[in-house]
Amino acid sequence: MTRRPLSVLALALVLVVVACRREPPPPPAPAGPTAAEIEAARQDSIARVQAQRDSVAAAEAARERAAQAERERVHRELLASLEAMVHFDYDESAITPQAEGVLRPKADILRANPSVQVTVQGHADERGSTEYNLALASRRADAVRQFFTAFGLDDGRFVTVSFGEERPLVDESNEGAWAQNRRAEFVITGDGGELTAPR
Amino acid sequence: MMQRRTQFGAATLVALTLAGCARVGAQERDSIPGVTLGLVYETAYTPALAIRPFTGRFGGESAAAQVEAIIARDLRYSDRFQMMDSLPTALTGDAIDYRLWDRLGAVWLLTGQVEGAGDRFSLILQIHDVVYGRLKEVSRFALPNPAAKDFRMAVHRASDEVVRWVFDEPGMAATRIAFSMVIPGTNAKELYLVDADGENLERLTNHGNIVLSPAWSPDGTRLAFSSYKTGLPRIYIHELATGRERMIEPLRTGDQMTPAFAPDGVTLAFAVTSGERSGIFSYNFYRNCCLTLLAGGRWNDISPVYSPDGRSLAFNSNRLGTSQPQVYIMPAGGGEPDLISPYSFDRPGYFSAPDWSPVGGMVAFHGAIRRGRYHILVARVEDRGRRVRQLTWDGNNEDPSWAPDGRHLVFKGERRWGKGLFVVDVATGNTRTLLFGVDITVPEWSPHLGGG
Structure with a gap:
């Protein structure tokens, strides 16, 4: 009889095994988000944050760009103002009222930008003598420099050079061309690409 | 036989006098008040x-x-x-x-x-x-x-x-003329040389910029001139035999130009036309010393040139306060300048580019007798501007320079038909074209060029 308990045990084991097999399937898991959906959602939120960040940065960049453009515009305007030429009467080196109107803004800009250096180039029209026109054009450049130093600007910031009648702006022989050729031109150095507007 | 010479001379004299009279009549309305415009040529035989x-x-x-x-x-x-x-x-x-x-x-x-x-x-x-x-x-x-x-x-x-x-007088065939000419298609003007008969055109400088105002050394071996090679006008001396060239810079700042050799061959007079120290200076370029201000002020002084004895300088200035320049002379060491171009208060006139005759006594320059037209004029120094002789009648004429014979002047001329260099004989008024159809300025006639 020692074999019976053994066979009972075996049966029980079989039963257990069978019983285990027959267990009913568990109820379906509640319909939660799939992994893909979760990933998608995760991505969305990242994108949202990113977009938010981007728009802030873009706005900032746009503001920066606008500011830069504005600075460049101001620089260009100030430079144009510094480079604007002045004209003289026939055989004269005196600063005319019109020329004064062009030179005053230059003086203000130069005061606001102490590192800026200016070369003043004097020119004459073709009439008269080649050599005397060199002297006359020198005097014109000098008259401009003196205008600036009278405004308290440092003399050392200016270099003058006379080109006499050698570099006409308009290569013609008539009153209109001569009037344009009697001039002082300005070459600006040391502006660092960024001029400060006078207050 | 002597008789024929005399007859010929007399006939020439009459003919020239008549021609001169006709011109006086035609030009009288253009003369400057108080100034005689001499037109009758010397009746040279x-x-x-x-x-x-x-x-x-x-x-x-x-x-x-x-x-x-x-x-x-x-x-x-x-x-x-x-x-x-x-x-x-x-x-x-x-x-x-x-x-x-x-x-x-x-x-x-x-x-x-x-x-x-x-x-x-x-x-x-x-x-x-x-x-x-x-x-x-x-x-x-x-x-x-x-x-x-x-x-x-x-x-x-x-x-x-x-x-x-x-x-028994010096000729001028063995000479050359230096001048500045535009290099076509560029912004540059370089120095050239040409023989007095218009042959042997030769380029002298290669600065790639504006080169102006050549001046011959008294022995004809060197030329001084101004150049913008560095961007600023400075004076250079060029040795013709070797081509060696050096910049002299007696002042660190200021436009330095229009040099002229003194007869000693080592002193230069030149103009500084801007800055605190402007005026006519002299400088010993051989020893690099002895910079001296001869005349200066807040007006335009330029184009100095020595008298043949080296004791005086002629130069151009508007120191009377007029807007037009006049021609002055002064002692070579500096001193009170004297006006030698015509002047009247109501009509000062424009007189420029003086050159002192190598045989003395006369200064040539150009001037506007009538507004807008420049002509070559010659004045005796002793006349102090009371009398000038006009040598050109057509177009615009500038920058006369004397030949060593003291008779001929080379100048820049513009005619309706073009421009170039012309030569006029002061004695007869004969004018010839030296170079034509080119843009030439500041001609300068050499001294007699000896054998080499």
């Missing part, structure tokens, strides 16, 4: 000169005609002779028949032979006084090979010797 065709021997045959052509043109350009048309030897014979030449109207007869001498040549020239029927001078000149660079200049020196034989 121009004797007739015949040239018998030059002959050649010992291998000199090939060069004879070329040498003769150069000399004939030089003598014509001297404006001192009435040049007779050349006659074939067949007509005049081998022997010199003074009676025949006399009948033909010659006062002087030039004969010449060119001999071969190895690679070189020898030129023998004879000048015959036809009126007195005798040989006046004969001399032998060594000539290099016609292919050599200095061949023409050697022949020009022989031409000047003929002038000296006849007139």
Whole structure:
């Protein structure tokens, strides 16, 4: 009889095994988000944050760009103002009222930008003598420099050079061309690409 | 025979006087109040000169005609002779028949032979006084090979010797003219040289910028000028034989230009036209010392030039406070300037670019007699502007420079038909074109260029 308990045990084991097999399937898991959906959602939120960040940065960049453009515009305007030429009467080196109107803004800009250096180039029209026109054009450049130093600007910031009648702006022989050729031109150095507007 | 010379001279005098009178009438309305505009040319006697065709021997045959052509043109350009048309030897014979030449109207007869001498040549020239029927001078000149660079200049020196034989005065054939010319298609103006007969055009500088105001050293071996090579006008000295060049910079700042050599050959006068120290300065460039301000102020002073004795300077200035420049002279060491161009308070006039005659006494300049038209004028220093002579009548004329013969002036001229360099003889008024159709400024005639 020692074999019976053994066979009972075996049966029980079989039963257990069978019983285990027959267990009913568990109820379906509640319909939660799939992994893909979760990933998608995760991505969305990242994108949202990113977009938010981007728009802030873009706005900032746009503001920066606008500011830069504005600075460049101001620089260009100030430079144009510094480079604007002045004209003289026939055989004269005196600063005319019109020329004064062009030179005053230059003086203000130069005061606001102490590192800026200016070369003043004097020119004459073709009439008269080649050599005397060199002297006359020198005097014109000098008259401009003196205008600036009278405004308290440092003399050392200016270099003058006379080109006499050698570099006409308009290569013609008539009153209109001569009037344009009697001039002082300005070459600006040391502006660092960024001029400060006078207050 | 002397009678014919006198008759000829008298006829010339009358003719020139009449021509002068007609011009006075036509131009009177343009004259400046209180200033006499002299128009009657000096009635210079121009004797007739015949040239018998030059002959050649010992291998000199090939060069004879070329040498003769150069000399004939030089003598014509001297404006001192009435040049007779050349006659074939067949007509005049081998022997010199003074009676025949006399009948033909010659006062002087030039004969010449060119001999071969190895690679070189020898030129023998004879000048015959036809009126007195005798040989006046004969001399032998060594000539290099016609292919050599200095061949023409050697022949020009022989031409000047003929002038000296006849007139005992210096010629100007053996000279060159320096000037500034635009390099087409660029912004640059460079210095060039050309012989007084318009041959041998040669470029001197290569600065790639504006080069102006050449001035010859008294011995003709150097040129001083101003250049914008560094961007700012500075004075340079160029040695012709070697091509060596150096910048002199007596002042660190200010436009430095329009140099002129003193007769000592080591002192330069020049103008500084901007900055605190502006005016006419002198400077010893040989020792790099002794910068001296001669005249200066808050006006335009430029274009100094020494008198031949070195004791005075002429220069251009508007120091009277007018907007137009006038011509002044002052002692070479500085001092009170004297006006020598015409001046009246209501009509100051524009007078510029002075050049002192190498034989003294006269200063040439250009000026506006009538508004907008510039003409070449000559004034005696002692007249202090009360009297000037006008030498050009057409177009615009600027920058006269004297030849070493004290008779000829080279100047820049603009005509309706173009512009270029012209030469006028102060004695006869004869004008010729030296170079034409080119944009030329500031011509400067060399001294006599000796043999090398």
